[in-house]
Amino acid sequence: MISGRCAACKNQRRKCPSDCIFSPYFPPNDPQRYLTVHRIYGGSNVGRMLQKTPPYVRARAADCLYYEAQCRIEDPVYGCFGIISQLVQQIHNTQSELTKTQAQINILEFQTPQVEMNSSIEQFQASWFE
Template identity: 65%
Template sequence: MSSRCAACKNQTRKCSSDCIFFPYFPANDPQRFACVHRIYGGSNVGKMLQQIPPYLREQAANTLYFEAQRRIQDPVYGCTGIISKLYEQINNTEIALAHIQTQIACLKLQVPQEKAESNFNVLRAQSSGTTEFQWQSQVCWFN
């Protein structure tokens, strides 16, 4: 290896060829390991990475970095603060969607009523020449 990874530089040690940190904490981004080290500790991060399958290590290193950044920015809530804000946004969006769906349903109900009222007005206008309606009354008896 030509250079040490950020973890080995931070801990002032020689970076071996099988260094668990080398693929995930490059030397050109020392802040990445510094964040993770500050929250979790270097040896704990190394142990976590060794305990998971190699194909998941990059995702785990990215997750540890993201969570460490959030914990540094918001020591009280960390990632939970972001999750809470997202749940709040989802809830507000669902409420807005329900409101809009209700408005659409009300408008759909009003359109047929308006059509019926306009048809009634047309019939009334057509019959306005007649002053009185006369209905034939028939009584039907059923056995």
């Protein structure tokens, strides 16, 4: 096998052209990356998406396609949405806990001056009646 072919061209058993859209994003040493994306989106669709994407964001687009494909394989129903929903729920729970903690702090801060004032009054009364 020729080592210069990208994972996509190896998978399709073709010669890798010099201007191959896949080669920068699907290297030959990581064939699973291309196979994962190919399984969910199909090779021609991935090529089309990469061609329509501006060159300066293609690497990120390829990374996103790979991540989304992995999520879809792990969870065919929800995919990335399932992970996002879990994270949103965790944020909501954390915000609720933070609100409760802030309320408890406010209550304690309100009670502290009352305790200090009561102890000052007791000290004054004790000194008055001596």
